[in-house]
Amino acid sequence: MKNIIQEKWDEILEALKNEHDISDVSFRTWLLPLKVYSVSDDIITIMIDDKLIGSDSINFIKRKYGLPLKVAIEEITNLNYELDFILESATSNIEVKNEVSPKKEITKKNPYPFLNPRYTFDTFVVGTNNNLAHAASLAVAESPAEVYNPLFIYGGVGLGKTHLMHSIAHFILEHNPKAKVLYVTSEQFTNELIESIRNRNENSSTAEFREKYRNIDVLLIDDIQFIIGKESTQEEFFHTFNTLHESKKQIIISSDKPPKDIETLEDRLRSRFEWGLTVDIQSPDYETRMAILKKKEELDGLSIDNEVMKYIATNVKSNIRELEGALTKIVALSRLKKREVNVELAEEALKDLISPNNQKNITAELIMEIVSEHFNITVPDLCSTKKSRNIAYPRQMCMYLCRSLTELSLSDIGKKLGNRDHTTVLHGIDKVTKDIQKDSQLQNTVEVLSKKISPQ
């Protein structure tokens, strides 16, 4: 039998929302997933769905919503309870969910030209691949510098890191238009720093640079991996970070890897990046890919046959930018050829991207990209003069794969890999060839890499 708290739970949440002017996205993220677990004489135990919003959220919810919730319960039921929170994973009745946020129409104007108006929490589809990153981002947006500082978001290419960062910035500015929020890519940061050093003697531009970066409330720095290996940029960023952190300003960083895997990152920066919370974004599953396509359909005012959506979601898997690009391509082809959007047209539009008969053009660049990703190093590392084994060996692996999968000559391969001469390339290929014969694990690695490069 339901008790009065359970009966009135929706009403209580609604009252809380209205009383505190809680935004839809915050309501959906933090309050809707709360369930009444048990009610004793004077304690209500509320269960938090940590599958959806992560176990770290418990402290945030307690601190931010604990008291308002208690008050709302009292208002609606005239009963005074203490609240206790538990994680759903700590209870026995765990229910696995794979939810996405409900649709919502967004037509707000963008008053912040440095932010993409479409990158907001409302247009961000939440799935199992990104729910923790989403929850952490929203917590930071609601309470800058109070919960996770820094927030470090990492994930592969085109999976929504920038989208989340812009969403945080939009949210903060919307709720506090006076907040000084600065979003930059790490490349912009580096370029501005170089410029300020170049002009140092002409005026006080280094001081201006510092003023710009240190006199703000929120710094969002995207793709931090690009400052790796740039010593003076790391040095400057280290001081920027310290100044902001010491004065309790929020820092949000994105990268393609977690701090521990960024090899050439200075240790003092790495440890600082790990002070707060590190969250990842994975590739979306089928349901999330469908939901993202539907969201795009809605935002672009399109009406696309569901079979076409399924075709795209089934075939374009790893990168959301490509997923969206696929839909755009189909629509463009249909307009150009004045043809109806159907699966046949989709196959035609996407044949380069997904047709099984289409052999991707295998180039040295593709091989270098896949090998560097596999070994967690960068393409510039492969082309550098670095001789450490963790770089020299992947480089020799590239030589071997270029030789076996492309028509390139030894000297062409050498040129691609940092202008090395053909004897170095030959030596590298020989080495890998011999090692494969002795080492079955290595043989396996070569097979995996070859499959990634050439799925057929």
Ligand SMILES: Nc1ncnc2c1ncn2[C@@H]1O[C@H](COP(=O)(O)OP(=O)(O)OP(=O)(O)O)[C@@H](O)[C@H]1O
């Ligand atoms: N969960 C999501 N819901 C809706 N759209 C998404 C989602 N994730 C990513 N996108 C869209 O996918 C595209 C690529 O996302 P974004 O640029 O944020 O990726 P990224 O991780 O920053 O990529 P990069 O590694 O290239 O910097 C954007 O158009 C973004 O709006």
